[in-house]
Ligand code: HEC
């Protein structure tokens with residue numbers, strides 16, 4: 415081959431690679447920045463205003479989904495993370511969670527400037543189940559919208575909104591979540607519009623189905639599933655524990671225990687009473703005070719719901735996984 419031909423070939427190969435790279439970049443931009451976040455206009459919905467609806471919503475938002483635990487200023491140094499007086503629904507700054515991610519849960523009180531006062535019911539419902547904020551911004555999936563889209567029916571979401579409307583306005587802007595590249599790109603693809611109605615809640619008389627629904631809606635999986643160093647869930651290790659949560663003021667750290675039904679490394683050998691004590695009094699089987707675990711919210715579940723939750727935990731497939739102990743200065 416003469417040098418002129420080699421040169422032409424070289425130019426063609428480089429041009430070919432260049433075109434492929436341009437195509438790939440265009441595809442990535444289109445997927446993550448043009449087509450994402452996937453959203454639809456906020457639906458038209460109207461929350462009820464009856465005392466019964468508000469009470470049902472309060473129950474779900476406080477004792478089951480524990481929305482208020484993530485969306486209020488809480489005292490993390492006290493077991494059960496109680497809400498700071500006057501800060502119900504005011505939003506919460508979770509701080510840097512590692513990598514380029516700083517999470518702030520918005521103000522969900524009825525304040526019209528900093529809270530949900532200026533949102534329509536449909537905009538709130540879309541944020542909770544579809545992960546899209548009022549302004550079209552995608553929400554970081556620590557907000558469990560992926561769960562809620564599958565567990566909260568229209569009736570339940572409207573009851574929750576009915577309650578949110580009654581939270582006293584608290585003027586507080588916790589700021590926006592900031593997520594650096596490339597995480598920001600991937601989380602743009604997380605929201606999905608709701609195309610089919612959420613399945614109706616399981617009938618309260620089906621104890622096991624209700625318990626499984628409570629495990630999901632109560633976010634137990636989000637803290638108790640085993641995850642890898644990228645915080646991705648590990649297949650086959652649901653509820654097997656290991657996630658580490660640092661506590662403020664050098665108080666140490668809590669590690670989510672294995673709560674599968676494994677007898678040796680999970681809670682298979684616990685009595686119902688042992689599990690109830692964790693949910694009601696925030697005490698581990700060994701008597702230690704439980705930090706991070708939002709038991710002070712679950713505490714208010716009805717006895718029937720706690721029994722259903724315990725029945726579902728007993729059914730969680732056993733996973734042998736030894737988890738290190740929490741280390742908290744009590
Ligand atoms: C595990 C913690 C957690 C739980 C539980 C939780 N949220 Fe959130 N929520 C967040 C975070 C964090 C954000 C902000 C995400 C972002 O800005 O990217 C958020 C965002 C929102 C938003 C959008 C706020 C805005 O300004 O865009 C609404 C509305 C909301 N949550 C309502 C709820 C309701 C109602 C529930 C209960 C059914 C709930 N959340 C449960 C953490 C949580």
Ligand code: HEC
Nearest residue numbers: 632633634637668669670671692698699704705706707740
């Ligand atoms: C925000 C994260 C978080 C959520 C949500 C959460 N837990 Fe926990 N849980 C923890 C941590 C962390 C501990 C250990 C605390 C410690 O050691 O101080 C714990 C402890 C427990 C224990 C005590 C086990 C023992 O060692 O005696 C039980 C039982 C439990 N959780 C069940 C649940 C159930 C059921 C749910 C859902 C309804 C749930 N948790 C939701 C973080 C969480």
